[in-house]
Amino acid sequence: MEYSNATEVQQNEQELRYKEQLGLTNQAAKDALAYASYNLTQNVVLKYESNQPELCEIMGHEKADDVLAGIRNIACEVRDPEDFALLSNCTTMIKAYKCGRSHIEVRHRLKNDNRWVLSVFDMIANSQTGDIEAISFLRNITDITRSELVVNRLMTLDYQSIIIVDTSTGVSIPFRKSKEDGVLTKILQMQEELGDVREGLNAFFRKYAVSGTAEKAIKENSPEYINVKLETEPYYECTYALNWQGKKHHYRIVYSYLEQRAGEILCAIQDVTDIYEQEEEQRARLTAALEESNAANQAKTAFLSRISHDMRTPLNGILGLTTLLKDSTTDDKILRDLMELEMSGKYLLNLINDTLDMNKIESGKLELHPHVCEGKTLFNNALGLAKSSIQAKNLQLHVQTENIPFTTLYVDVERIEQVVLNVLGNAVKFTPDGGTIEVTMSNISICDGVITDKLVIRDSGIGISREFLPHVFEAFSQEDATRTSAYQGTGLGLAITKQLIQLMGGNISVESEQGKGTSFTIILKMDIATEEQIAEWKKSQISSDNGINLYGKKALLCEDHPLNAKIATRLLETKGMIVDHAENGQIGVELFQDSAIGYYDVVLMDIRMPVMDGIDAVKTIRNLPRRDARLVPIIAMTANAFDDDVKQTRDAGMDAHLSKPIQTELLYQTMGDLMKVDYDVKRQKILIVDDIELNRAVIMVSLENDYEIMEAENGKQAMQILETTRGIDAVITDIQMPEMDGVELIKQIRSNNVYRHIVIIANTQFGDPEQEENLLQIGANDFVYKPTTPKIVEIRVRNALRRI
Numbered sequence: 001m002e003y004s005n006a007t008e009v010q011q012n013e014q015e016l017r018y019k020e021q022l023g024l025t026n027q028a029a030k031d032a033l034a035y036a037s038y039n040l041t042q043n044v045v046l047k048y049e050s051n052q053p054e055l056c057e058i059m060g061h062e063k064a065d066d067v068l069a070g071i072r073n074i075a076c077e078v079r080d081p082e083d084f085a086l087l088s089n090c091t092t093m094i095k096a097y098k099c100g101r102s103h104i105e106v107r108h109r110l111k112n113d114n115r116w117v118l119s120v121f122d123m124i125a126n127s128q129t130g131d132i133e134a135i136s137f138l139r140n141i142t143d144i145t146r147s148e149l150v151v152n153r154l155m156t157l158d159y160q161s162i163i164i165v166d167t168s169t170g171v172s173i174p175f176r177k178s179k180e181d182g183v184l185t186k187i188l189q190m191q192e193e194l195g196d197v198r199e200g201l202n203a204f205f206r207k208y209a210v211s212g213t214a215e216k217a218i219k220e221n222s223p224e225y226i227n228v229k230l231e232t233e234p235y236y237e238c239t240y241a242l243n244w245q246g247k248k249h250h251y252r253i254v255y256s257y258l259e260q261r262a263g264e265i266l267c268a269i270q271d272v273t274d275i276y277e278q279e280e281e282q283r284a285r286l287t288a289a290l291e292e293s294n295a296a297n298q299a300k301t302a303f304l305s306r307i308s309h310d311m312r313t314p315l316n317g318i319l320g321l322t323t324l325l326k327d328s329t330t331d332d333k334i335l336r337d338l339m340e341l342e343m344s345g346k347y348l349l350n351l352i353n354d355t356l357d358m359n360k361i362e363s364g365k366l367e368l369h370p371h372v373c374e375g376k377t378l379f380n381n382a383l384g385l386a387k388s389s390i391q392a393k394n395l396q397l398h399v400q401t402e403n404i405p406f407t408t409l410y411v412d413v414e415r416i417e418q419v420v421l422n423v424l425g426n427a428v429k430f431t432p433d434g435g436t437i438e439v440t441m442s443n444i445s446i447c448d449g450v451i452t453d454k455l456v457i458r459d460s461g462i463g464i465s466r467e468f469l470p471h472v473f474e475a476f477s478q479e480d481a482t483r484t485s486a487y488q489g490t491g492l493g494l495a496i497t498k499q500l501i502q503l504m505g506g507n508i509s510v511e512s513e514q515g516k517g518t519s520f521t522i523i524l525k526m527d528i529a530t531e532e533q534i535a536e537w538k539k540s541q542i543s544s545d546n547g548i549n550l551y552g553k554k555a556l557l558c559e560d561h562p563l564n565a566k567i568a569t570r571l572l573e574t575k576g577m578i579v580d581h582a583e584n585g586q587i588g589v590e591l592f593q594d595s596a597i598g599y600y601d602v603v604l605m606d607i608r609m610p611v612m613d614g615i616d617a618v619k620t621i622r623n624l625p626r627r628d629a630r631l632v633p634i635i636a637m638t639a640n641a642f643d644d645d646v647k648q649t650r651d652a653g654m655d656a657h658l659s660k661p662i663q664t665e666l667l668y669q670t671m672g673d674l675m676k677v678d679y680d681v682k683r684q685k686i687l688i689v690d691d692i693e694l695n696r697a698v699i700m701v702s703l704e705n706d707y708e709i710m711e712a713e714n715g716k717q718a719m720q721i722l723e724t725t726r727g728i729d730a731v732i733t734d735i736q737m738p739e740m741d742g743v744e745l746i747k748q749i750r751s752n753n754v755y756r757h758i759v760i761i762a763n764t765q766f767g768d769p770e771q772e773e774n775l776l777q778i779g780a781n782d783f784v785y786k787p788t789t790p791k792i793v794e795i796r797v798r799n800a801l802r803r804i
Contacts, residue, residue: 031139032138032139033050033052033055033117033137033138033139033140034048034049034050034052034055034056034059034137034138035048035135035136036059036067036135036136036137037133037134037135037136038064038067038133038135039064039126039131039132039133040064040090040093040094040097040123040133041090041094041130041131041132042131043063043064043065044063044064045061045062045063045064045067046133048060048067050138054074055138058070064090064134065089065090068087068089068090068093069089071087071119072084072088074110074111075108075109075110075111075119076108076111077108077109078106078107078108079106079107080105080106080107080108083105083106084108086101086104087104087119087121093123093132093134094132096123097132102122102124103122103123104120104121105118105119105120106119107141107145114142114263114264115140115142116140116141116144116145116146117138117139117140117141118139118141119136119138120136120137120138120139121135121136122134146164146258149258149259161174161183161184161269162174162266162267162269163268164265164267165223165264165265165267166263169197172187172188172197174188182244182245183242183244183251183269184269186208187201187204188200190203198222198223201218202218205217205218205240206218208242208243208244209241209242210240210242210243213240213241216240217240220238220240221238221240223265226255226265230255230256230265236254236255236256237252238253239251239272247273248273249271249273250271250272250273250275250276251269251271251272252270252272253267253268253270254267318341318661321567322341323571323664325338326338326339326342368412368504369412370411370412370527371410371411372409372410372529372533372537373409373411374406375406375407375408375409376406378409378411378413378416378417379420379441381417382416382417382420382421382424383397383399383424383439386421386425386428389428390437393428393432393433393435395428395431395437396434396435396436396437397437398436398437398438398439399439399440399441400438400439400440401442402440402441402442404441404442404443404453405451407451407528407529408528408529408534408537409526409527410527410528410529410530410533411504411527412504415500415504416524416526418496418497418500419497419500419501419522419524420455422493422494422496423494423497423508423520423522424437424439424457425493426493426494426518426520427457427458427461427518428459430459430461430462430518431459431460431517432461435459435460435461436459436460437457437458437459437460438457438458438459439455439456439458440456440458441455442454444523446528449527449528449530450525450526450527450528451525451526451528452506452523452524452525452526453523453524453526454521454522454524455521455522455524456520456521456522457519457520457522458517458518459517459518459519460516460517461517461518462514462515463512463514463515463516463517464510464512464513464514465514466514469512472494473495473497473498473508474495501522501523504524504525504526506522506523506524506525507522507523508520508521508522509521550572550575550576550668550671550672551575551576551577552576552578553577553578553602553671553675554577554578554579554580554600554601555572555577555578555580555600555601555604555671556588556591556600556602556603556604557569557572557579557580557581557582557604558582558584558585558587558588558604558605558606558609558614559581559583559604559606559609559637560583560584560609560610561606564606564660565583568637568662569581571662571664571667575668580600583609584609584610584611585605585611585612585613585617585620586612586617587611588603588617589617589620589621592624592629592632597626597627597628599628600632601633601675602632602634602635602671602674602675603621603632603633603635604635604637605617605618605634605636605638605654606636606638607636607638614636614638614649615648615649618634618649618652618653618654619652619653621653622653623756625757627729627757627801630757633656633671633674635654635655635656635658635667635670635671635674636649636657636658637662637667638657638658645657655674656674684729685707685708685725685727685729685730686708686709686710686728686730686731686797687710687711687712687718687721687722687732688709688710688711688712688732689712689713689715689731689732689733689737690713690733690734690737690763691713691714691734691737692734695734695763695786698788698793699732699763699788699793701790702789702790702791702793702794703794706794707797710725713737714738714739715733715737715739715740715741715742715744715745715748716739716740717739718731718745719740719745719748722749722755722758728758729757729758729759730759730760730761730797730800730801731745731749731758731759732761732784732793732797733746733760733761733762733763734763734764735762735763735775742764743775746760746762746778746779747778747779750778750779759781759797759800759801760780760781761780761781761782761783761784761796761797762780762782762783762784763783763786763788764783765785765786781800782799782800783796784796
């Protein structure tokens with residue numbers, strides 16, 4: 001009796017648990033897309049319910065296996081594949097139940113539907129029959145899943161608003177937004193008011209975007225533009241600025257597909273005003289720092305320029321007087337003293353040059369100025385520069401070449417000589433008397449018009465310590481003074497050498513051991529001269545070889561420094577030249593202006609002078625209304641040695657630039673190359689412009705015996721001749737012509753400063769004062785009237801040219 005009572009109690013408890021579980025499952029199934037119950041043991045569907053026709057069709061089967069198969073068929077993008085496999089059939093589910101799995105849930109999509117669903121199966125044993133039953137339901141979990149996706153996408157990014165945009169309609173669904181985000185609220189309000197999503201967004205940008213940026217913001221935030229960007233990149237971002245609540249705000253917006261499908265786009269908006277303002281502040285600080293740095297560099301350059309000028313000026317006197325005294329003395333002791341003086345002066349000059357070179361390197365203005373030269377001569381001259389110092393220390397110099405195809409090069413000769421002399425000079429300096437220096441040259445390659453050579457300079461000197469070796473090429477670096485106190489130097493030579501070699505495309509390295517000497521290896525890349533460059537060079541060589549004798553040539557020397565003027569005068573007079581000295585630019589201009597045409601063969605012009613400096617003096621001379629003003633050679637002979645100084649003298653109209661201290665042979669050579677003009681025998685060129693051949697012939701008859709004549713049929717053809725022909729002194733032009741008339745021709749000639757010297761004579765009808773006044777105003781110098789007579793034309797032209 002007691003046993004029977006116990007069994008009954010147990011059955012009641014099982015029945016109670018069964019009913020409770022059914023109740024809980026039924027409660028959970030409320031608001032589900034579909035609900036069903038099954039007897040898995042009997043493989044039958046007990047009950048189903050859904051307002052979704054496609055789901056009713058699947059569950060409207062007798063067998064539970066058929067329903068499970070239908071669920072598997074409509075499911076896609078399953079998130080829990082292992083659990084989903086347990087829903088294969090009733091047998092699989094019963095087996096799972098017996099293994100302890102009474103609850104199974106799977107997240108997946110439904111085919112042809114963007115929604116995410118959760119399929120839930122709860123299995124229980126019927127307390128009366130013992131059959132395994134199951135209750136299932138499908139719940140819409142799209143919002144939950146979408147939240148997870150958003151969080152996964154954004155991770156730790158902090159955005160003001162997060163929106164989901166439907167790409168087909170453009171409808172925006174706010175997913176998250178801060179309370180302060182009135183911008184998004186305003187956009188949604190304007191979209192609702194206008195009844196159009198896109199027009200509402202466009203209207204917002206046109207109203208609030210910073211001036212001039214609205215259309216750009218509209219384009220970059222349009223669905224079409226965003227889709228194009230996301231086709232190739234996982235993210236697309238843009239920025240825009242708004243005038244919002246009385247302040248300028250900057251926003252960053254990031255677009256990305258919410259999933260791999262292109263149906264919906266995640267849009268995250270971030271207010272980056274603070275970051276933008278910080279960047280602007282940083283940019284302003286950097287700009288101010290850059291301006292301050294540039295100002296400091298300019299001040300340094302100006303300072304070095306002044307110091308260089310002030311040092312070169314007396315140094316010019318020292319070396320100039322030394323040269324004159326050396327040429328005039330016969331006393332050996334005095335000659336040796338003068339040579340020592342000259343060496344000290346040249347050493348000081350090298351210090352100045354090194355300082356200027358370092359300034360150019362630091363400012364990025366170090367440039368190469370290549371010209372044609374013979375390779376063998378170049379290196380012989382470079383090695384020869386150290387000859388006197390090598391002999392003075394009784395050093396043995398061994399030079400060896402290996403497979404060097406010496407050819408004609410197109411290089412910066414002075415810089416290559418500087419490189420070789422710097423390294424070789426170091427070898428001489430740090431090698432004791434009687435030591436040895438070996439120079440080995442070999443070819444590495446010849447390719448695409450570039451020859452690459454290796455130059456090794458090895459000495460038996462004191463060597464370099466292991467600690468200092470890595471610092472050899474650093475500016476102003478010098479080894480321990482206790483070892484090198486006997487050797488003069490600034491520590492700039494090798495730093496400049498390395499920069500020069502790298503500028504040429506090569507490199508330099510060093511090996512050394514204390515007490516055993518040093519070896520420098522230089523790799524030089526040099527352009528091989530082209531045939532055209534060689535031909536031009538040979539032509540200039542012939543011209544130079546046939547240079548005129550300086551004897552009797554007249555020079556105008558503009559120099560305010562008394563000693564430099566005295567030295568320059570003596571150097572010129574030793575060559576038999578006649579020298580007129582002007583103490584400043586203004587006096588120089590007056591002397592030139594008062595001289596006869598072609599009197600001066602050359603003008604030597606200092607730059608820094610009182611009253612009128614050399615730049616203004618040259619510009620004034622070049623603009624004087626006389627033909628020799630534009631042709632006389634003008635040479636800058638100045639202590640201003642910067643590249644900017646050279647450019648300034650060239651722009652002013654000077655033909656050459658010589659830096660003080662002046663090298664006498666270079667001065668003579670430069671004058672000889674430039675003084676090629678013979679004013680007495682030169683036939684002046686006249687261009688006759690008229691569209692009627694007979695009119696040109698009438699004018700030509702009166703001029704062809706005394707002038708070189710050229711012809712043009714209209715103004716256009718005349719301009720072509722002027723552009724391609726040098727030395728035209730006068731233009732006689734008709735007024736009415738096809739293509740380009742005489743008025744336009746005169747205007748074009750006068751608009752170009754290159755033609756400022758040309759005399760223009762208008763060939764026009766007589767008796768039209770208004771036309772004559774107009775022609776004079778636009779630049780005509782005189783008139784010849786139709787019908788012309790040869791004598792009148794000759795007199796008019798001669799008088800006009802005489803004034804010039």
